[in-house]
Amino acid sequence: MTGAFFGASVIAYPLVRLLGRNAFFFLALVPLAGLLWSLSTVSEIFGPAAQPLVENLDWLPELGLAGIFRLDVLSWIMTLLVTGVGALVFVYCARYFPPDEPGLARFAGIFMAFAGMMYGLVVADELLMLYLFWEGTTVFSYLLIGHSQSRRRSRQAALQALIVTTAGGLAMLVGMVLLITATGTGQISTLVDRAQSGMDTGGVIVSAVILILVGAISKSALMPFHFWLPGAMAAPTPVSAYLHAAAMVKAGIYLVLRLAPGYNNIPGWSEVLLTLGLLTMFIGGWQALKQTDLKLLLAFGTVSQLGFLTTMASFGTPDITKAALGLLIAHALFKSCLFLCVGIIDHRAGTRDLTKLSGGWKAFPVVAVCATIAAASMAGLPPLLGFAAKEAAYSTLLSSPDKASVIGFIGIMIGSILTVAYSARFVWGAFSTKPGVDDIARRDEKLTLVVSPLILTALTLALGPGVGLLDGYFSAWTSGLPAVAEGDGHYHLALWHGLEPALAFTAVTIAAGLALFIFRRPFAKVQATLPSGLDFHELYRMLIGWMEALALWVTARTQRGSLPFYQGVVYLVLVAGVGLAIISNDTWNITFRLWDTPLDLIVAAVLVIVAIGATRAKKRFTAVVVTGISGYAMVAYFAFVGAPDLALTQVLVETITIVVFVLVLRRLPARIGESTGRLTPAWRAIIGGAVGITVMLVVLIAAGVRVADPISVDFGELAYELGHGTNIVNVTLVDIRAWDTMGEISVLVAAGTGIAGLIFVRGREGHLHRFERKKDGTEAAGRIRFQPVAEDVVDLHHTGRGEGLSQKRASWLIAGRTLAPRNRSIILEVTARLIFHAVIVFSVYLLFAGHNDPGGGFAGGLVAGLALVVRYLAGGKYELAEAAPFTPSGMLGTGLTTAILTVIGGWIWGDTVFDAVYLEGDLPLLGHLSFGTSTFFDIGVYLIVVGLMLDILRSLGAEVDLHQERDEAALTNRIHDNVNFSENMGATAEHRAVSEIIDRVNELDVDNGAEGGRL
DSSP: OHHHHHHHHHHHHHHHHHHGGGHHHHHTHHHHHHHHHHHHTHHHHHSTTOOOEEEEEEEEGGGTEEEEEEEOHHHHHHHHHHHHHHHHHHHHHHHHSOTTOTTHHHHHHHHHHHHHHHHHHHHBOBHHHHHHHHHHHHHHHHHHHTOSTTOHHHHHHHHHHHHHHHHHHHHHHHHHHHHHHHHSOOBHHHHHHHHHTTOOOSHHHHHHHHHHHHHHHHHTTOTTSTTHHHHGGGSOHHHHHHHTTTSTTHHHHHHHHHHHHHHTTSTTHHHHHHHHHHHHHHHHHHHHTTOOBHHHHHHHHHHHHHHHHHHHHTSOOHHHHHHHHHHHHHHHHHHHHHHHHHHHHHHHHSOOBTTSOOOHHHHOHHHHHHHHHHHHHHHTOTTSHHHHHHHHHHHHHHHOOSHHHHHHHHHHHHHHHHHHHHHHHHHHHHHSOOTTSOOOOOOOOOHHHHHHHHHHHHHHHHTTTTHHHHHHHHHHHHTTSOOOSTTTTOOOOOSOOOSOHHHHHHHHHHHHHHHHHHTHHHHHHHHHHSOOOOOHHHHHHHHHHHHHHHHHHHHHHHOOSOHHHHHHHHHHHHHHHHHHHHHHOOOOOOOOOOOSSHHHHHHHHHHHHHHHHHHHOOBHHHHHHHHHHHHHHHHHHHHHTTOHHHHHHHHHHHHHHHHHHHHHHTTSOSBOOOOOSSOOHHHHHHHHHHHHHHHHHHHHHHHHSOOSOOGGGGHHHHHHHTSOOSOHHHHIIIIITHHHHHHHHHHHHHHHHHHHHHHSSSOOOSSOOOOEEOTTSOEEOOSSOOOOOOOOOOOTTOOSTTTTOOSSOOOSSGGGGTSOGGGOOHHHHHHHHHHHHHHHHHHHHHHHHTTTSSOOHHHHHHHHHHHHHHHHHHHHHHHHHHHOOSOHHHHHHHHHHHHHHHHHHHHHHSSSTTOOOEEEEEETTTEEEEEETHHHHHHHHHHHHHHHHHHHIIIIIIIHHHHHHHHHHHHHHHHHHHSOOOTTOOHHHHHHHHHHHHHHHHHOOOGGGOTTOOO
16 A cells, blocks of 8 residues: 555646646545555454564565564554545545645645655554654655745745754664664564563663654654644645644654553653653643634644643553543544634635634534534543543543552643633634624535535544444554553443543533633733743754854855865875874785786876876866876776776766866866965975875775675676676676665766756756757747858859858758857767767667676766767757757656666565566577666666766756856947947957957966956
């Protein structure tokens, strides 16, 4: 089912684009299918031979990492909430959002992905797998809360929720790693069983569990992290109804329920959860009574109820846990119903301010009935599910003899009084008729919008008298929990237990809460006179402010914009750190071997000469070329030692590097200026020499102290036997060490995106401007309007045939119509046209031949990139658009997606990720062929490299061209305004004059490169 959610999230975007908001009806079928599947497993989970359903997907067996999914009673209960409420919220979305809602398709995909993450979280039985889903809900909730991107409040609330929950998640990750390291297993069910039997004790276990609880506390918005939840009400109402009532905030409660049977007796467990739970319940209720925004009232009420749930879940005993499960179900039903009703009220009335709402009973009676019943369940009024669950909490706490239960009972009763008061305040504020306030106009209530609240209300009503049905399912979970007192485990949920103390305390709670509401004005005055206490939201803002100030202070002193300074810091740290380690080590064991063949001496001599030449170069272009020679010298060395793949890759990388340097140098002075820093050339030489000596010693020492065999000893056999290839380098990249390659291509994608982000500061268009052609071959109006540069036809031999010839003749490239003659090279245009397609075919050959011969996806992508470079150099940015009519981001995304799908596919056609399948057979003409799924991974690498090259050419090439054209245009305007051209000097002559001036300016240098220099 987890895969079904993620699959639906992929198709959600095109589906919404096709069907509009009606697509939510179809998307609701996915969580509905999950609900039906969970219900279909009742006989297996609760039958006579009940056993959890377990599915084990190996991730990295060698490291003991696996994806273990386990559907037991607790997970089954949570899946009902995730899928059931999720389906209703999706139906609600179909009419909540207007047809023209911006970003609705994106919202649908993210919402479905969040549901998948939540579903995976509650069925994961491995700590690290649970953490992946945990953080997935954090990321997707950030995107959902910030759905209204144009609203600053939404962006700030989303960022606040992300920072708080991620901070808690990082603490949780540390705790999980500690727990796995200390116990030797990450399987949650095994860990709980071991803890129950007393096998895992000690300070490390206690520290690990407390750190895990930090993550649970932050996710479930307990004090002091509670402030992010009210802020998250900036999200659309369906998000609040799902994430903040039935799904995300329940993740922390679920984790406490999951771990409590094993770890509830460790030091700090009860003290932390009981204290924070009761404080959160009280703070949330107190703040809810101050709110005038209905959604904020419910938000603080949710905070209060989460504290209530955490307090009950922390005990881990059978009876109290049963009451906690009842509260969990009741809260999900009534709170999601209330949020959905508030969304309808906001739509109809245009406000959520309870001081401006009047006549709600008449305006929307169906919504009023649903919300009133849900609020009554929240207050614990009979005969609703909330009443049965709250009375169960009172009864189980009163029957427990320990001190924690007594404290918990007192705190929960006080918090419940506040709950009754703000529940009454909600109903009064939303639906009562207020004097002096205009009544809301009545409009018809659409069934598609109110059907979800109606179903939730019906369940709240039905499960009150039918709470005994839930008791049977809950008992299947609580029967395995350790009892702490005689008789523990015999409590049963029921609507009527007779006249007992719990019923009396429930009556007192309801009466006190109603009295508090009736005397709300005096109570509000009391609230206003009392100090507000510590404002955790303001404290958060202060901490963020201090961190930003610290970051600015550090950045101002380290990021000076001076490349020599950055290099100097790196070099000095390298020499000081590594150098001291070398000096302090007495066992160097250096064995000198000056060369393998005499050819090595030639390469070494070239490297020394070009190194000296690079340091002596006065012009930037010279330094680049000389430095490039050192790269080509390494190509020769790789060829000498029999490494054709390395040689091929090096020559391609070196060529592209030089091209990139040249593109950048267009915007820099030709000469390298004199240093204005404090370091003299002598000091620079000393630092450079020290770095060189340090690196040389590291290499010599590392080669001399090796005691183990290299890991590559078996690569030849592995490549041939398992990878079905004879090119060890390529098979290593796409199969043996594919994880390394996955990380490297991720870096390439980040690099391409970073380059574009630095150059395209204000925005990044999807496509370069192209010329559209009509059927007759002439240019049509496309994305850009321009005046083609005409080619003059000159009659050199005075034959008279030059007259009347068309000035728009066919050209080899589009450069003939986009570049001025002075910027064109006919030889380069003809050559580019002739070799481009051949080079592309050659790159594809390298891609598929790389498994057995030199090549592969990386080399093939570089060759294709060089083909694009040639087209760009020959024809400029418009020619690049013709050669590559696709976006770099599309290529990068397609390549990375292809690689990731290949990784995940290993689970489908193999045993683990990256597991490849090879098909062999004989084909006519082609002969014997062997094709492996790892080829798809190599195709992904190929696409990413091509996308990176295109991003570089677009950014450092086409975009810099555009900047240069703007500068030339600005200079032209200035000269035109300040220079008086003669009347017989036409536009062409003026353009030539300006071009000559620009050419002369480009040849000038800044005076010595000094600060404040002039042309």
